[in-house]
Structures are given as structure tokens and as C-alpha cells.
Amino acid sequence: MKGILFALLGGACITLQGVANNRISQDIGTWQAATITQLTGFILAALVLLIVRDGSWQGFKQVKPLYLFGGALASIIIYSEVMAIQYVGVTLTVSALLIAQLCVTFLIDLRGWFGVVRQKMTMPQFIGILMMIGGVIILKL
Amino acid sequence: MLLGILLAVVAGSLVSLQTVFNNQVNARAGSWATTTLVLGMGFIASLTASLIFEGKGTFSLQHMQLWYWVSGAIGVGVVFCLVQGIRLLGPTFSTSIVLIAQLATALLFDSAGWLGLERIPLTPGKIIGVLVVVAGILVFKFGGRRKTVVEESANPSV
Numbered sequence: 001m002k003g004i005l006f007a008l009l010g011g012a013c014i015t016l017q018g019v020a021n022n023r024i025s026q027d028i029g030t031w032q033a034a035t036i037t038q039l040t041g042f043i044l045a046a047l048v049l050l051i052v053r054d055g056s057w058q059g060f061k062q063v064k065p066l067y068l069f070g071g072a073l074a075s076i077i078i079y080s081e082v083m084a085i086q087y088v089g090v091t092l093t094v095s096a097l098l099i100a101q102l103c104v105t106f107l108i109d110l111r112g113w114f115g116v117v118r119q120k121m122t123m124p125q126f127i128g129i130l131m132m133i134g135g136v137i138i139l140k141l
Numbered sequence: 142m143l144l145g146i147l148l149a150v151v152a153g154s155l156v157s158l159q160t161v162f163n164n165q166v167n168a169r170a171g172s173w174a175t176t177t178l179v180l181g182m183g184f185i186a187s188l189t190a191s192l193i194f195e196g197k198g199t200f201s202l203q204h205m206q207l208w209y210w211v212s213g214a215i216g217v218g219v220v221f222c223l224v225q226g227i228r229l230l231g232p233t234f235s236t237s238i239v240l241i242a243q244l245a246t247a248l249l250f251d252s253a254g255w256l257g258l259e260r261i262p263l264t265p266g267k268i269i270g271v272l273v274v275v276a277g278i279l280v281f282k283f284g285g286r287r288k289t290v291v292e293e294s295a296n297p298s299v
Contacts, residue, residue: 003229004238010222011242013215015250020212023256027204031191035199038187040213042180048217049173059170060178070162071182073155075190078183080152087145089261094247095274096146098240100153102281105160114161124284131277139270140142 015094021078022085034078067114095136103129176220180213237282241275 017037024033060068084093106125112118159179167175191199226235248271254260261267 003226003235006222007226007230007235007238008242010219010226011239012246013219013222014239015243015246017212017215017219019250019256019258020215022258024209024212026257027206028202028209029191029195029198031187031194032199032202033209034187035184035191036202036209037213037216038180038183040210041216042177042184042213044214044217045173045177045180045220049177052173054171054173056170056174059174060166062169063166067162067165068178069182070159070166071179072186073159073162074179074183075186077152077155077159078187079190080148080155084145084148084152085258087148088142090247090251090258091244091261091267091271093145093149093152094243095271096149097153097156098243098274098278100150101157101160102278104154104157108157108161115165116161122285125281128277128279128281128284131280132274133277135270135272135274135277137270138273139267141266141270 015090018081018085018093019090022082025082030079030082031075033082034075037078038074064115092136092139095132095139099129099132099136102132172220172224176217180216233282237278240278244271244274 021030021033021037024037028036081093081097084097088096106121106129108114108116109119110121163175163179166178170178188199223235223239226239229235230238248263248267250256250258251261251267252263
């Protein structure tokens with residue numbers, strides 16, 4: 001039960017983040033909104049890190065340098081999401097975003113890119129993606 | 142309309158890519174060190190983009206409200222909740238709930254028009270559309286176990 005609550009709250013917060021970024025963008029601009037939310041998030045995460053001390057900076061050295069820059073993608077993600085919300089609303093944005101996210105993850109799994117263990121495609125995954133796209137088409141009607 | 146969808150698709154694709162990268166870091170450095178790094182990188186990239194596209198406008202934060210400064214905490218809350226959810230429920234179940242909660246929250250905010258959103262009235266069509274997407278997620282996540290490709294799983298180059 002506790003796990004379900006965490007998952008529900010986590011999902012709600014992901015959407016809330018997009019909506020909040022959109023609201024802040026209206027006042028100070030989208031890139032500025034991204035800058036400020038990432039900065040305050042960074043400061044808070046750093047404080048948590050200091051308290052829990054679960055991490056090892058040594059670990060970063062063992063990772064392919066490219067992977068360390070994943071966070072930089074957030075700037076484009078935030079910008080695109082905020083713009084999408086302004087054009088088509090939150091529901092359609094989140095739906096299309098999730099489909100793209102699952103499709104790309106699926107592709108990466110299928111090809112075994114970026115050190116991910118390769119997995120085969122099965123029929124249910126294919127049907128699932130088609131159903132999601134069908135749902136978005138219904139949303140647009 | 143199409144441009145909006147296209148932008149969402151770009152965002153979703155990059156979220157996927159970022160998640161894969163972050164998982165690689167996470168496996169070696171732990172979740173809070175990773176989160177700190179990821180948000181730090183996001184800050185540097187966003188600041189750079191802001192300086193390029195907005196120039197001095199980057200620093201003219203005229204209508205700042207207090208909560209704007211703390212909204213970054215939402216992202217930290219997300220990481221905490223996702224880590225706990227996966228620990229308690231496993232990735233498949235947990236991720237399914239996260240995705241469904243994302244959609245439900247989106248529908249709620251659109252219908253209510255909160256936080257400066259243009260209100261999009263809730264219609265039966267919207268509810269059906271979201272339910273079909275949710276059903277698709279469940280089929281995707283729970284429809285039979287996926288097989289790992291054993292013969293090529295040992296990849297020494299990475």
C-alpha cells in the first residue's frame with residue numbers, strides 16, 4: 001500500500017512539475033524557469049546527499065563520460081514540454097510524451113544501445129503501444 | 142496542434158534517453174549523487190540556453206513569486222517517490238502506477254484550469270481517450286514477460 005502511494009505521488013509530481021514550469025514560464029520565460037527549477041532542485045538534492053551520504057563520487061569515474069551529461073537534456077525536455085502544454089494542453093502533452101518515451105525505451109531495449117541488456121519485442125508490447133496511440137487519437141477528436 | 146504533439150514527442154524521447162543515461166550513473170554512484178549530478182547538469186545547460194536565447198533577460202526576474210524558488214523541490218520529491226515505489230513494488234508495477242498517475246493528474250489540471258492553464262472541459266471523449274491509453278500501458282507492461290537476448294547479453298565494450 002505504501003509503495004502504491006509513493007508511486008501515485010511520484011507520478012502526480014512529474015505532471016505537476018510540467019504544469020509548474022509552464023506557470024513560471026508565463027512570468028519569467030521558459031529558459032529562465034528551467035534554470036531556476038534545476039538550480040533549486042540541485043541545491044536541495046545536494047543537501048540530501050550530504051545528509052544520507054549514499055553516493056560515491058568515485059562512482060562517477062567508472063561511468064562512460066557521455067552518461068554523465070544525461071541531465072543536460074532536461075533543458076530541452078522542459079522547454080519542449082512547456083511549449084507543448086501551451087499548444088495542446090496537459091493531457092495530450094503527457095499522453096504523447098509517454099508514448100514517445102515508451103517507444104524509445106523499447107527501441108533502446110531492442111537494439112541493446114547504451115549498454116542496456118537486449119530484450120526481444122513481444123506482441124503485447126506492440127499492441128500496448130497501438131492502444132496508447134489509439135487513445136491519443138480519441139483524445140484529439 | 143501538430144507542433145504541440147511533435148514537441149511532446151521530442152520531450153518524451155529525450156526523457157527516455159536521459160533515463161537510460163541516468164540509470165548507468167545510478168548503478169555506480171547511488172541515487173542521490175546521481176540526482177545531484179543530473180540536476181546540476183540540467184542547471185548548467187538551462188542557464189547556457191537562457192544566456193544564448195535571452196541574453197541579459199536571463200537575470201531580469203521581475204514577477205518572481207516565492208514558490209517559484211522552491212518548485213525545484215518537486216523534482217527531488219519525484220526521485221524520492223520513484224525510488225521508494227520501485228523498492229516496494231518492483232519496477233513493472235511501480236512504473237505502471239506512475240504513468241497512470243501522470244495521466245490522471247494531467248486530466249485533473251486541464252479540467253480545472255489550475256496554475257494559469259487554459260481550461261479544457263472534461264468530456265466523455267477525454268475520459269475514454271485516457272482510459273484507452275491507460276489500458277495500453279497495462280498491456281504494454283504486463284502482457285507477457287519479455288525475453289532477454291541471451292546470446293548477445295555479454296557485451297564487453299560497455
